[in-house]
Amino acid sequence: MKKQLILEDGTVFVGEGFGSDAQTTGEVVFNTGMTGYQEILSDPSYCGQIVTLTYPLIGNYGINRDDFESITPAIQGLVVKEHTDYPSNWRSEMPLDDYLKMKNIPGIAGIDTRKLTKIIRQHGTLKGMICGLEENAEEMVAKLKKENLPNDQVRQVSTKTAYPSPGRGNRVVLVDFGLKHGILRELNNRNCDVIVVPYNTTAEEILSLSPDGIMLSNGPGDPKDVPEAIEMIRELLGRLPLFGICLGHQLFALACGANTEKMKFGHRGSNHPVKDLRTGRIAITAQNHGYTVKEESVIATDLEITHIALNDGTIEGLSHKKVAAFTVQYHPEASPGPEDANELFDQFIEMVEAEKQEVVADAKA
Numbered sequence: 001m002k003k004q005l006i007l008e009d010g011t012v013f014v015g016e017g018f019g020s021d022a023q024t025t026g027e028v029v030f031n032t033g034m035t036g037y038q039e040i041l042s043d044p045s046y047c048g049q050i051v052t053l054t055y056p057l058i059g060n061y062g063i064n065r066d067d068f069e070s071i072t073p074a075i076q077g078l079v080v081k082e083h084t085d086y087p088s089n090w091r092s093e094m095p096l097d098d099y100l101k102m103k104n105i106p107g108i109a110g111i112d113t114r115k116l117t118k119i120i121r122q123h124g125t126l127k128g129m130i131c132g133l134e135e136n137a138e139e140m141v142a143k144l145k146k147e148n149l150p151n152d153q154v155r156q157v158s159t160k161t162a163y164p165s166p167g168r169g170n171r172v173v174l175v176d177f178g179l180k181h182g183i184l185r186e187l188n189n190r191n192c193d194v195i196v197v198p199y200n201t202t203a204e205e206i207l208s209l210s211p212d213g214i215m216l217s218n219g220p221g222d223p224k225d226v227p228e229a230i231e232m233i234r235e236l237l238g239r240l241p242l243f244g245i246c247l248g249h250q251l252f253a254l255a256c257g258a259n260t261e262k263m264k265f266g267h268r269g270s271n272h273p274v275k276d277l278r279t280g281r282i283a284i285t286a287q288n289h290g291y292t293v294k295e296e297s298v299i300a301t302d303l304e305i306t307h308i309a310l311n312d313g314t315i316e317g318l319s320h321k322k323v324a325a326f327t328v329q330y331h332p333e334a335s336p337g338p339e340d341a342n343e344l345f346d347q348f349i350e351m352v353e354a355e356k357q358e359v360v361a362d363a364k365a
């Protein structure tokens with residue numbers, strides 16, 4: 001069935017529908033990863049977004065049980081150049097098309113994704129819709145221009161109730177703003193005794209779980225749309241060691257008095273070089289974000305900029321000068337992508353253990 005992809009600037013692409021037949025509206029973004037479509041479409045940070053994959057052949061290794069980053073994908077739609085119905089991989093359990101149908105996610109294929117990506121890079125991310133050919137494009141453009149996209153994505157994807165992911169090691173409260181399972185996997189691999197809590201849990205409720213450390217997850221949307229989380233982080237600062245990833249990093253920056261802004265078209269891909277300013281070491285990182293911490297806003301805070309993106313110089317990592325807390329804008333849990341930055345989870349565990357030693361030393365003194 002033919003479908004159209006309509007952008008708010010009036011551009012119309014016609015392609016072949018796959019996945020669900022539903023009509024969908026969202027913010028159109030692009031990801032440049034060469035593999036990892038399953039992890040991308042199940043990453044809750046894409047809630048509210050229609051994702052264009054710039055790699056030209058998608059679906060060739062199917063969908064498997066192991067690579068999900070969440071159980072219920074929150075992506076609004078998928079745009080590809082070519083999509084294959086015939087996956088060929090020993091791990092494949094179903095074709096991408098079947099999966100998208102099952103989860104009611106619309107897709108459109110046969111799109112000139114290079115042209116689309118150039119438009120997004122020039123114009124900045126724009127609103128768009130995937131719909132049938134029967135819709136009048138001009139009317140749809142007018143509708144897109146008028147419409148405000150939802151701003152409650154974190155509420156949509158965060159867990160509704162707390163749940164444990166047990167281990168025998170350090171106790172970590174992981175605040176779920178739309179967490180990728182990769183983060184949970186990394187903590188469990190390090191034997192952490194994790195309790196995952198909803199995004200709007202208060203500092204007091206978190207402290208009542210007696211954690212040794214706090215982890216702030218990734219998540220969708222604008223960090224300023226979750227003021228309750230900013231307040232909670234502010235109250236926890238200095239009371240427990242803290243590590244934040246992506247949305248968690250942005251919320252931490254806001255809680256410390258810095259500011260965030262929307263980027264023109266963001267960073268989404270699996271090969272973004274990031275420099276650690278303290279060691280000079282460069283890591284190739286997985287990224288998926290459309291907001292960033294404003295550099296000039298950091299000066300008046302107790303934060304130190306620890307990492308920058310080599311492509312555009314934006315902030316990629318922060319650490320607190322006075323309390324045990326650090327955050328990164330990129331994804332050390334990878335999925336999809338390189339594992340260069342995976343050791344950050346070890347640094348978090350070391351920080352948690354060092355703080356525990358200090359508590360013991362203080363108690364003895």
Ligand SMILES: NC(=O)CC[C@H](N)C(=O)O
Pocket residue numbers: 045217218219220221222223245246247248288289290291292
């Ligand atoms: N992956 C994330 O956590 C993304 C953070 C935020 N939603 C952004 O787009 O910048």
